[in-house]
Amino acid sequence: MATVKYRIRGKSKQNTSIYIYLSTGRGNFVEVASGFTVNSKDWSKTTNKPKQNSEENRKTFSDLNKLEKFIYDEVNDANSKGVLIDAYWLRQKINECFKRVKKTDNTLLTNHIQFIIDNANTRKIKGSDKIGLSERRVLGYKSFLKVIQDYEKVIKKKIHFLDINKPFVNKFTNWLLNTRNYATNYAGKIVDNLKTVALDAKSMDIDCNPYVNKIESFRERNQDRYIVTLSFEELEKIRKADLENEALINARKWLLIGCEIGQRASDLLRLTKEDIRYSKGSYYIDIEQKKTGKNVTIGVIAPHVIEIIENGFPYPVSSQKLNKHIKKVCEKAEITEKIEGKKYDKESGRKKLKKYRKCDLITSHCFRRSFATNYYKKIPTPILINITGHSKESLFLEYINRREDKDENANLFMKFYEEIHKTKKPELKLIKNASNEN
Structure with a gap:
């Protein structure tokens, strides 16, 4: 059974701190400052509370009684939920009891996330000499903040950086996957954000639990991933499909361009057409990738894409409308075989795995993957990586769900070697006659 007591330290006559002592049995106890003070001569050893000999002391006496009852109730609630009761928990409960937590408290996880959002325009981008987080990254932090706020309502406490230990991360991960039913990759990104924010706080000399350095993100296994791409043959069917609706014709143009330039939606x-450069008989597209800040140049050579550029560049459309229209385009092109994949289910509010028509699984995200998959092993991987913007080959291969094929790499080397040397004139070699060597 829990026991709550108060005591003072030292014999100072002015502003002696009152400490709260909490024992939860079996030798487990914590003690922290309550935030109240008293003149040591006004401390009663009988009640272990201030003497009620002044208005100020009577107020403190009443507040300590209030806190004592609050802590007993919270201990019972914590025990029923298996929450760890430690010094950090006790400090948090004191703050909750008297509503002392301020938005300026930089030890709170939510406050530091908000700090990052508020200062997004001056944040230095990791691995770059640029400053200012992208709009997409800021939206990511806002979504992360909402998730943390929702979790705090569940555990009924504010999360401090010192709270982020291994048990906390394990319980948080379990909640993301099994209660919220988030996709594995999305839950992994949230945990990764948790580590990023905690390490950022630590870099600003905010006290953090040492475990924040050991937080590991995660993602679904390759065998659990369902990647949908459009082959060259399917793209040809789409190109030739009979379409009359202007919105569908426009969506087809975006689809055909997207599957040839390998960029995110x-x-x-x-x-726009102004972003396309014509030089020495060829078309080039120069893009600064919004997500990574990388500058890439793509050469356009596919005849059907050149025709779109020259004879009717597509007009702007939102990604939501594009995703709706391209499903219809693919249906018209008879890309309707049943394949296994994940699709949003309105009832559960999550993606559901089962067999769907392929046209119903096509989204704008398939464009970049189709480009990478279709040209893999046909064009040297470093060139593809330079276009897609992946930082290394391992990430590119994971993106298209492939393993490195070392034999194929060797074959590709031999192919290019032959191309290099096939126009080289053979050299005449002088072969000595062994009989004339003397």
């Missing part, structure tokens, strides 16, 4: 849909 956020970059693709920002393109």
Whole structure:
């Protein structure tokens, strides 16, 4: 059974701190400052509370009684939920009891997330000499903040950086996956954000639990991923499909361009004809990728894309409308075979795995993956990586759900070697006659 007591330290006559002592049995106890003070001569050893000999002391006496009852109730609630009761928990409960937590408290996880959001325009981008977080990244932090606020309502406490230990991360992860039913990759990104924010706080000399350095993100296994792409043959069917609706014709143009330039939808849909450069008989597209800040140049050679550029560049459309229209485009092109994949389910509010028509699984995200998949092993991987903007080959291969094929890499080397040397004139070699060597 829990026991709550108060005591003072030292014999100072003025402003002696009153400490709260909480024992939860079996030798487990914590003690922290309550935030109240008293003149030591006004401390009663009988009640272990201030003497009620002044208005101020009577107020403190009443507040300590209030806190004592509050802590007993919270201990019972914590025990029923298996919450760890430690010094950090006790300090938080004191703050909750008297509503002392201020928005300026930089030890709170939510406050530091908000700090990052509020100062997004002056944040230095990791691995770059630029400052200012992208709009997409800021939206990511806002979503993360909402998730943390929701979790705080569940555990009924504000999260301090010192709270973020291994048990906390394990319980938080379990809540993300099993209560919120988030997709594995999305839950992994949230945990990754948790580590990022905690390490940022630590870099600003905010006290953090040492475990924040050991937080590990996660993602679904390759065998659990369902990647949908459009092959060259399917793209040809789409190109030839009979379409009359102007919106569908426009969506088809974006689809065909997207599958040939390998960019994210956020970059693709920002393109205008003015972004296309004509030089020495060829078309080039120069893009600063919104997500990574990388500058890439893509050469356009596919005849059907050149025709779109020259004879009717697509007009702007939102990604939501594009995703709706391209499903219809693919249906018209008879891309309707049943394949396994994940699709949003209105009833559960989550993506559901089962067999769907392929046209119903096509989204603008398929464009970049189709480009990477279709040209993999046909064009050297470093060139593809330079276009897609992946930082290294391992990430690119994971993106298209492939493993490195070392034999194929060797074959590709031999192919290019032959191309280099096939026009080289053979050299005449002088072969000595062994009989004339003397």
